[in-house]
Amino acid sequence: MEVVGQVPRRRLGAAGPEVPVFGLGSWNTWDRMETGAAVELVRAAVDHGVNLFDVAHYNFGPHAENARTDVIFGRVAAEAGLRREDYLLCGKLWLWDYPASSLSDALKVALGRIGTDRADMVVAGDFFGELDVRRVVADVAEMVAAGLFTSWGVNNWSAADLRLAIGFARAEGLVPPSFAQLKYSVARRSVPEGEPYGGLFADGLGLQASDVLEGGILAGKLNPERKIGADPGGIRERIRDSFPALKRVADGFGATPAQVAVAYCLTHPATASVLVGVSRREQFDDNLGALDLLARHGDELRAAVADLWADRDVVAPDASWGTEAP
Template sequence: MAKVFTRPLGRDGFEIAALALGSWHTWDRTTFEETVNVIRAAVDAGAAYFDVGVYRAMHPGQFDSPTDVIFGRAIQAAGVARDDYVLQVKSWVGPSGTVGDIVARFDQAVFRIGTDRAEIVVFGDLVGEHVPYEVIAEGAAALVSSGRVRHWGVNNWSAAEIRRVAAAAEKAGVAPPALAQLKYGLVRRSIAEGEPYRGVIADLGLKVQASDALDGGFLLGKRGQRMTGNDPGDIHGLVDEARPKLRALADELGCTLAQLCLSYVLTNDDLCSLVVGARTSEQINDDLGAFDLLARVGADRLRELLAPYWLDRGRVDPASSWSSVPDDDPAKYAVIPTD
């Protein structure tokens, strides 16, 4: 099996694996033992990179999700030393609107994992009357200057929002965000591959981090029930129509549908990493196979074969951001078929 390659992040020579494991509600939906196995498989393949956050509860009566706490214990059980993996934490920008609140939320995130630092911090969605860009930039500067964070990024921000926080970062004396985590995949390309993001990438050296690349399993036709991100552009009907053709193409190439879909994302030179929510050994091994497919078929050929499947073209405004939908809006999240 091909090893996971690395990509540069920032301008200081830092390298990260092109595959990160984690995302939303990954480790609170499987057994502890399987979580340990998945982490070990990822590390052995060169993907010692984990995206972890403090998330709301999935079930009534829970205060919060234990997914991040489970990860902290599982990576210890997998025998992976703290210096041997890259940790990325989500640090939500709280309502108080102060640098102290930003730092406190970061401290909470790493405390729950069982450490005191993270190589990367990602600030979450901006909604409603969000914290001023200057405060967010100063919060990033405080974390970087303390030595507990090396790089910072944003999650589902628009290109315009990133330019504003980058200007604030310059005033705060900290480098601009190094990555933007976006809902990006084979069928959803309008924001990550369109303007105005192209200009931000060129001007700031920003890298794209793909999340929800399989649409919570919907792209694979998996059936089940769980909360996941919404359907920007209302393209799920188009996905249903395209799925048989994609399966046939995967068969021709001797790969799985998941590997075909993930390999497309890996062809993007502006990508720093792809975040997957694998929670079983079967899933992580399937995901890792995308690197074999890329090596065997090549990026140019894959992009040529998959060009017709840009399904949100003309349906999503490339200048928008998913985070522009308020958290309390029912459209923000949807229950979609998945496993």
């Protein structure tokens, strides 16, 4: 497929910024690449209008692994000649130790590791158990006022917790979350396509799709050697077994499985951006081909992959990640 020029941009929620439909994620990405290849990838991405980078300091909860991928990204961006105004930075506010640890202090450390003093948007990350949602909203508002970022979203929250956050923010005149970063793929649909989140999307919430290739499994790397994301519902083996069917669908469209997986997520009316964790230039170029597939066969994609929905009746539509349906 022909590689496109500038990728389209969509608004990340009614109150959010315009972003490219593709964003590059950082977990186990930059630390798997040679510096020269990473610089080439970053330059190519920005040349195509893919200037959204999701970069985090992985040092909390299950991510307490002393990763340096964020530090590496900062160096790569500098070597690629990027000015801070040339790209959009999406950071993370990890909630594992909240409120015992300060979100503001942690973010400043994370930004310093990249080599900047501000993000454009942040995502309030995963959490287990109870969370003082109102306190999170108030703390985020203070960081917005301090100029650390301008918009924010949440990562794999339940629709009920997110609705509480939006309602409280609006009632108090604070900045509400404008998007949700959710696990979304041809296999994982229960939450992004469920009725609870559907109401939020109808009200103007944006969707940022993550884990769209299931750590590479949906691109054909059936047994990834690197650490990949959590497996809500315990369906990863089912996803692995479904790859031949996805390959047949892709062959029928004259596309690659990764292109089908990415294009599928872009058919969701609320999707503003799809996060991909490419570590080679050819993967990036292949993902760009999803836009051509979407233009040619967008109306057919959902029916074509209908049988690949692996978490149907397994993960509850109003779930936070890891919560199974009753």
